[in-house]
Amino acid sequence: TRSINLAVVPGDGIGQEVVAQGLKVLNAVLPQDVKLETKEFDFGAKRYHATGETLTDADVQALKQHDAILLGAIGDPSVPSGVLERGFLLKLRFLFDHHVNLRPSKLLPGVATPLKGQPEIDFVVVREGTEGPYTGNGGSIRTGTPHEVATEVSVNTAFGVERVVRDAFARAQARPRKKLTLVHKNNVLTHAGHLWTNIFNKVAAEFPDVTTDYLHVDAATIFLVTQPERFDVIVTDNLFGDIITDLAAAVSGGIGVAASGNINPSGEFPSMFEPVHGSAPDIAGQGKADPTAAVLSVALLLRHLGYEAEAARIEEAVSADLAERGDTPRATSEIGDALAVRVAS
Amino acid sequence: TRSINLAVVPGDGIGQEVVAQGLKVLNAVLPQDVKLETKEFDFGAKRYHATGETLTDADVQALKQHDAILLGAIGDPSVPSGVLERGFLLKLRFLFDHHVNLRPSKLLPGVATPLKGQPEIDFVVVREGTEGPYTGNGGSIRTGTPHEVATEVSVNTAFGVERVVRDAFARAQARPRKKLTLVHKNNVLTHAGHLWTNIFNKVAAEFPDVTTDYLHVDAATIFLVTQPERFDVIVTDNLFGDIITDLAAAVSGGIGVAASGNINPSGEFPSMFEPVHGSAPDIAGQGKADPTAAVLSVALLLRHLGYEAEAARIEEAVSADLAERGDTPRATSEIGDALAVRVAS
Ligand SMILES: CC(C)[C@H](C(=O)O)[C@@H](O)C(=O)O
Ligand SMILES: CC(C)[C@H](C(=O)O)[C@@H](O)C(=O)O
Numbered sequence: 001t002r003s004i005n006l007a008v009v010p011g012d013g014i015g016q017e018v019v020a021q022g023l024k025v026l027n028a029v030l031p032q033d034v035k036l037e038t039k040e041f042d043f044g045a046k047r048y049h050a051t052g053e054t055l056t057d058a059d060v061q062a063l064k065q066h067d068a069i070l071l072g073a074i075g076d077p078s079v080p081s082g083v084l085e086r087g088f089l090l091k092l093r094f095l096f097d098h099h100v101n102l103r104p105s106k107l108l109p110g111v112a113t114p115l116k117g118q119p120e121i122d123f124v125v126v127r128e129g130t131e132g133p134y135t136g137n138g139g140s141i142r143t144g145t146p147h148e149v150a151t152e153v154s155v156n157t158a159f160g161v162e163r164v165v166r167d168a169f170a171r172a173q174a175r176p177r178k179k180l181t182l183v184h185k186n187n188v189l190t191h192a193g194h195l196w197t198n199i200f201n202k203v204a205a206e207f208p209d210v211t212t213d214y215l216h217v218d219a220a221t222i223f224l225v226t227q228p229e230r231f232d233v234i235v236t237d238n239l240f241g242d243i244i245t246d247l248a249a250a251v252s253g254g255i256g257v258a259a260s261g262n263i264n265p266s267g268e269f270p271s272m273f274e275p276v277h278g279s280a281p282d283i284a285g286q287g288k289a290d291p292t293a294a295v296l297s298v299a300l301l302l303r304h305l306g307y308e309a310e311a312a313r314i315e316e317a318v319s320a321d322l323a324e325r326g327d328t329p330r331a332t333s334e335i336g337d338a339l340a341v342r343v344a345s
Numbered sequence: 346t347r348s349i350n351l352a353v354v355p356g357d358g359i360g361q362e363v364v365a366q367g368l369k370v371l372n373a374v375l376p377q378d379v380k381l382e383t384k385e386f387d388f389g390a391k392r393y394h395a396t397g398e399t400l401t402d403a404d405v406q407a408l409k410q411h412d413a414i415l416l417g418a419i420g421d422p423s424v425p426s427g428v429l430e431r432g433f434l435l436k437l438r439f440l441f442d443h444h445v446n447l448r449p450s451k452l453l454p455g456v457a458t459p460l461k462g463q464p465e466i467d468f469v470v471v472r473e474g475t476e477g478p479y480t481g482n483g484g485s486i487r488t489g490t491p492h493e494v495a496t497e498v499s500v501n502t503a504f505g506v507e508r509v510v511r512d513a514f515a516r517a518q519a520r521p522r523k524k525l526t527l528v529h530k531n532n533v534l535t536h537a538g539h540l541w542t543n544i545f546n547k548v549a550a551e552f553p554d555v556t557t558d559y560l561h562v563d564a565a566t567i568f569l570v571t572q573p574e575r576f577d578v579i580v581t582d583n584l585f586g587d588i589i590t591d592l593a594a595a596v597s598g599g600i601g602v603a604a605s606g607n608i609n610p611s612g613e614f615p616s617m618f619e620p621v622h623g624s625a626p627d628i629a630g631q632g633k634a635d636p637t638a639a640v641l642s643v644a645l646l647l648r649h650l651g652y653e654a655e656a657a658r659i660e661e662a663v664s665a666d667l668a669e670r671g672d673t674p675r676a677t678s679e680i681g682d683a684l685a686v687r688v689a690s
């Protein structure tokens with residue numbers, strides 16, 4: 001019998017509620033012969049306040065024993081900005097070498113977009129996940145004085161850029177339109193920009209059937225609202241990817257439906273799947289958060305583990321549910337129930 | 346008699362065409378007693394190819410003799426990315442200490458937006474112009490090899506942040522809604538982020554009548570398309586400002602109408618005014634570029650030099666023109682003529 005050994009991190013705020021629905025749908029979609037084992041971890045604000053810990057060495061060892069991680073959301077206003085982000089989420093992305101941060105954007109029929117004319121949106125952003133301005137490489141001197149100088153260093157390596165660019169080319173080649181856009185700011189960030197651009201052009205030669213394109217990040221935000229249909233696959237740096245995927249989510253149905261995967265393609269470490277949204281403390285505990293993004297993150301997780309048919313079933317269930325979703329608000333668990341019924345049938 | 350001693354840099358591509366219309370409207374709006382002297386400079390791709398120069402010390406000295414600079418656009422595909430940007434535009438922003446990069450966004454009646462429901466958009470972005478990731482502080486080792494490491498250093502100083510934050514608070518205080526939003530990414534870029542946040546909070550205490558707000562840059566892009574009416578004044582770092590002002594332009598009428606000022610508030614060096622759009626080589630020389638952004642940049646220039654009534658006349662003329670603009674495309678010079686007639690009457 002096959003088995004999935006899953007680490008579950010509900011986290012803070014609505015993370016708890018949406019992860020519960022993700023697991024419900026996961027249980028419903030898995031064939032009988034797949035044995036699902038889950039272990040819940042208590043990372044997040046509560047544990048931080050109680051113990052001062054965000055992620056210990058023992059935690060990391062424990063997480064490593066799993067095939068994948070399902071994360072709700074980490075973050076709470078009671079914790080200073082950056083502590084949980086750097087101490088848990090980014091720490092795991094770095095330690096488990098999640099260099100492919102995968103964020104699909106698809107505007108499904110019946111789903112509202114702030115854009116006029118219901119454009120055809122179906123692209124995927126491959127965001128680098130372990131380099132760039134996210135390395136925590138920086139500091140400050142004369143902190144808190146009128147003479148403070150604070151720096152942030154974006155670190156980019158040929159090794160790190162090439163592997164994610166290659167991954168993106170392969171993804172583009174596997175899609176019908178076979179188009180890959182590099183997004184950077186190589187006219188200002190010339191050192192990092194030239195590294196990205198040179199590697200992109202070098203790898204492009206190995207994928208002659210993939211059409212390539214370059215956009216500065218500022219111009220990319222314009223096209224995301226005026227011509228989102230022009231995008232197929234986008235590859236970009238960690239920070240630009242962070243920014244454009246929130247915008248991409250906003251135009252293609254909102255962060256209520258945006259899923260993501262922090263992927264370690266070699267499988268050396270477990271990959272981690274999470275909704276793009278945060279912990280939304282303002283609506284937490286009210287049972288009204290949309291669990292769709294968490295459920296779609298479960299689909300990405302299943303695809304990563306080789307359960308393609310099950311992943312597709314979840315995505316079809318979500319499509320059907322969204323198409324039929326009226327304007328009446330439904331509770332978090334109602335949506336989860338509806339999706340569980342759909343994937344099971 | 347009063348006088349304006351203006352340096353004019355048409356630059357590349359459509360820069361030439363739109364600046365001509367800006368000057369046409371400037372001439373039409375100025376009262377008889379103001380003596381306008383203009384001197385044209387040939388910076389841009391053509392000069393670079395002919396001489397290898399982007400901006401010499403002598404050029405800088407010559408520009409310094411002027412009250413202000415009107416710039417069209419610099420940039421051409423024949424020049425490697427970054428050469429003209431770093432060698433001319435950014436060089437001037439740094440040398441002339443243009444630390445307030447002012448970018449208003451207003452969706453005027455009758456103007457098309459990609460957003461549904463014609464939202465009320467009227468905000469201004471105060472983008473820091475002389476620090477952050479734009480300093481050119483970075484480099485690469487083992488360049489071009491599989492072991493290349495390329496860095497970009499964002500440099501942020503208390504001095505540089507405080508002056509722009511203070512400027513933004515003063516602008517917010519002078520507007521009816523009196524609201525200022527800080528946009529950064531202080532949960533990841535913790536060093537620079539804390540510097541910005543601490544200074545923002547410190548200065549806020551001196552402006553108790555200004556409502557303040559903080560957004561991560563990724564969340565800000567969401568609100569720019571889902572709730573742009575929530576913004577009044579935004580203050581942000583150089584790179585985040587670059588990104589969100591292109592998006593802001595896209596939702597509030599397009600880059601055809603987005604103006605900007607690179608301002609040295611002390612007046613020690615001339616400020617520079619330019620449309621947000623680039624040189625658009627694909628449509629250059631065809632007389633079809635929209636000169637509205639260049640004309641609105643002239644309005645910002647006049648306001649900076651103390652000609653408030655004339656600035657307002659230009660803005661009213663543009664409003665009226667846009668409101669009556671049908672779907673028939675008009676030539677660059679036709680639009681310029683129409684605006685010149687309106688401001689003169
Ligand atoms: C919470 C934050 C650290 C994170 C990021 O910036 O990567 C989030 O915005 C995301 O996109 O996953
Ligand atoms: C051309 C480029 C260097 C410039 C910038 O990034 O500042 C432009 O995008 C702008 O916004 O003025």
